[in-house]
Amino acid sequence: MADKREEILLVAERLFGDNGFDGTSVRDIAQHANVNLAMISYYFGSKEKLLEALLEQRANYTILEALNKDESLTPWEKIDRVIDFYVDKIMSNLCLHNIMQQGNNSRSDEIKELVTKIKLRNFEQIKKILLDGQKKKFFRKVDIELTVGTVMGTISQTTIARHFYNSIFNIEKNNDEAYRKKITPRLKSHLKQLLRAHLDIKNEE
Amino acid sequence: MADKREEILLVAERLFGDNGFDGTSVRDIAQHANVNLAMISYYFGSKEKLLEALLEQRANYTILEALNKDESLTPWEKIDRVIDFYVDKIMSNLCLHNIMQQGNNSRSDEIKELVTKIKLRNFEQIKKILLDGQKKKFFRKVDIELTVGTVMGTISQTTIARHFYNSIFNIEKNNDEAYRKKITPRLKSHLKQLLRAHLDIKNEE
DNA sequence: GCCAAAATTAAACAAACGTTTGAATTAAAC
DNA sequence: GTTTAATTCAAACGTTTGTTTAATTTTGGC
Numbered sequence: 320m321a322d323k324r325e326e327i328l329l330v331a332e333r334l335f336g337d338n339g340f341d342g343t344s345v346r347d348i349a350q351h352a353n354v355n356l357a358m359i360s361y362y363f364g365s366k367e368k369l370l371e372a373l374l375e376q377r378a379n380y381t382i383l384e385a386l387n388k389d390e391s392l393t394p395w396e397k398i399d400r401v402i403d404f405y406v407d408k409i410m411s412n413l414c415l416h417n418i419m420q421q422g423n424n425s426r427s428d429e430i431k432e433l434v435t436k437i438k439l440r441n442f443e444q445i446k447k448i449l450l451d452g453q454k455k456k457f458f459r460k461v462d463i464e465l466t467v468g469t470v471m472g473t474i475s476q477t478t479i480a481r482h483f484y485n486s487i488f489n490i491e492k493n494n495d496e497a498y499r500k501k502i503t504p505r506l507k508s509h510l511k512q513l514l515r516a517h518l519d520i521k522n523e524e
Numbered sequence: 525m526a527d528k529r530e531e532i533l534l535v536a537e538r539l540f541g542d543n544g545f546d547g548t549s550v551r552d553i554a555q556h557a558n559v560n561l562a563m564i565s566y567y568f569g570s571k572e573k574l575l576e577a578l579l580e581q582r583a584n585y586t587i588l589e590a591l592n593k594d595e596s597l598t599p600w601e602k603i604d605r606v607i608d609f610y611v612d613k614i615m616s617n618l619c620l621h622n623i624m625q626q627g628n629n630s631r632s633d634e635i636k637e638l639v640t641k642i643k644l645r646n647f648e649q650i651k652k653i654l655l656d657g658q659k660k661k662f663f664r665k666v667d668i669e670l671t672v673g674t675v676m677g678t679i680s681q682t683t684i685a686r687h688f689y690n691s692i693f694n695i696e697k698n699n700d701e702a703y704r705k706k707i708t709p710r711l712k713s714h715l716k717q718l719l720r721a722h723l724d725i726k727n728e729e
Numbered sequence: 730g731c732c733a734a735a736a737t738t739a740a741a742c743a744a745a746c747g748t749t750t751g752a753a754t755t756a757a758a759c
Numbered sequence: 760g761t762t763t764a765a766t767t768c769a770a771a772c773g774t775t776t777g778t779t780t781a782a783t784t785t786t787g788g789c
Contacts, residue, residue, distance in 0.1 A: 323736090323737095337629075338629070338631055339544065339546060339626075339629055341544060341546030341547045342546045342631055344775075344776065344777080345776085345777060345778085346775085346776085346777090354737090355736095355737060355738055355739085356738090356739090356777095356778090357737075357738070357739090357778085357779080357780090358736085358737070358738095359777090359778095360777080360778060360779075361736075361737080365777075365778075366777065366778090417629065420625075420684055421544075421626075421629070423684055423685055423686065423687055423688070424542075424543070424544055424547075424622065424626070424684075426543055426547055431687050432687075434687075434688075435687050435688050435691055438685065438688050439688070439691065439692075442688075442692070461714075461717065462710060462713070462714040462717075464689075464692055464693070465678065465682075465710060465711065465714040466714070466718075468678055468681040468682065468685075468689075469674060469677070469678040469681075469714075469718060471677075471681055471685070472674070472676075472677030472678040472679075472680055472681030473670065473673055473674040473677040473678070474677070475677055475680070475681065475684070476673040476674075476676055476677030476680065477670075477673065479625055479628055479629075479680070479684070480628055480643065480673075480676070481628065482628055482636050482637075482639075482640050483628070483639075483640050483643050483644070483647075484669070484673075486640055486644065487644075487647070487669055488669070505667060505670060506670065508667070509666075509667040509670040509671070509674075512666065512667075512722075513671075513674060513718075513722050516721040516722045516724070516727045517717075517718050517721045517722060519721070519727075522721045522724075522727070528766090528767090549745075549746065549747080550746080550747060550748085551745080551746080551747090559767090560766095560767060560768055560769080561747095561748090561768090561769090562748085562749080562750090562767075562768070562769090563766085563767070563768090564747090564748095565747080565748060565749075566766075566767085570747075570748075571747065571748090
């Protein structure tokens with residue numbers, strides 16, 4: 320059955336996201352997926368290959384390439400859409416996002432490079448929007464690389480430091496749905512307000 | 525000798541930061557610290573207690589409480605100083621910062637709460653500056669919690685996604701010094717420019 | 730219904746893990 | 760110099776780790 324393979328991926332995503340790669344044993348995964356231990360090696364070859372397969376399969380979920388194709392949108396509209404898209408995707412894939420964050424610290428260079436490659440694709444898209452907005456004199460001169468880092472970093476912060484925000488916002492921990500509901504709209508409007516001021520050519524010094 | 529204890533902490537900081545808590549064995553630590561394996565249990569009780577000791581010992585390094593005491597500074601000056609202080613501290617403690625990021629995902633609630641507590645202290649300081657600036661009509665109305673998140677997140681991003689920025693900025697990996705030199709001034713001026721626009725009361729809608 | 734391929738299983742593997750033990754060594758106190 | 764406590768050590772402890780094996784069951788084509 321092919322749905323066992325799928326089940327393994329699904330469970331691995333949750334456990335890797337919650338406990339980290341090293342903090343999750345293949346026995347944990349097998350048990351939660353109701354699958355024999357050996358099936359993981361059988362389908363994926365190894366634990367690390369399982370992580371690679373997971374990242375490769377899910378990578379496309381968080382890619383926003385289509386957006387830049389739409390010529391009718393102004394740079395400001397594109398920025399708003401990027402924020403909506405990006406926040407939604409990450410908020411509905413908290414575990415996967417956690418895995419990608421951890422992937423940066425992986426001891427495996429293959430994983431590190433895979434994660435970097437995925438991030439790079441999104442980075443290039445946002446960068447293109449910023450450059451275009453500058454050319455059209457909507458946006459002022461800013462540090463483009465770090466501006467993208469601010470967007471990614473602000474969003475990441477709400478997942479990395481989730482325990483921290485739970486504490487601030489009085490959200491019971493492990494309640495994914497409550498967290499999403501509370502954070503998503505705030506995050507979107509904060510980022511839009513932030514970038515509107517930061518990028519506006521009227522604020523050029 | 526008490527310097528063995530210190531050596532263990534020093535090595536643990538580097539290894540936990542590089543490979544994660546689960547990715548570092550007590551044997552790794554003992555070997556790199558030139559210390560017998562049993563000394564770690566002897567001094568700290570357990571591997572987890574070692575991490576707790578590490579966080580507690582280093583926590584004060586990244587606390588910026590003194591700043592708010594200075595009444596002669598305007599809110600704008602305080603913002604600039606916070607940025608300088610925070611960026612410098614994190615950039616010169618990359619490993620420790622990595623550990624704290626990972627700590628958010630620790631399976632130990634004690635660790636999670638310890639990290640949250642440390643972050644909360646800094647959070648409160650920055651929050652105080654923002655509130656004060658709003659009261660004095662320097663700053664406009666913004667989402668304070670997420671504005672702090674933006675500052676922390678932007679800085680964190682440069683350490684979490686370091687492999688990513690290495691790739692963008694063409695820095696050879698594992699060269700901490702080159703990374704610091706390249707990123708620090710850019711990060712400071714980007715954050716100052718960002719917050720100047722974001723907080724300025726002239727941008728009030 | 731037979732057969733080869735694919736899927737599934739329990740069991741075993743060696744290696745690595747965190748921790749403990751009890752003896753040996755060093756340091757400090759008197 | 761003797762005694763007591765603190766330190767250091769090699770060795771072993773029992774688990775848990777990721778992976779493999781070889782036997783068994785299920786599946787799909789003919």
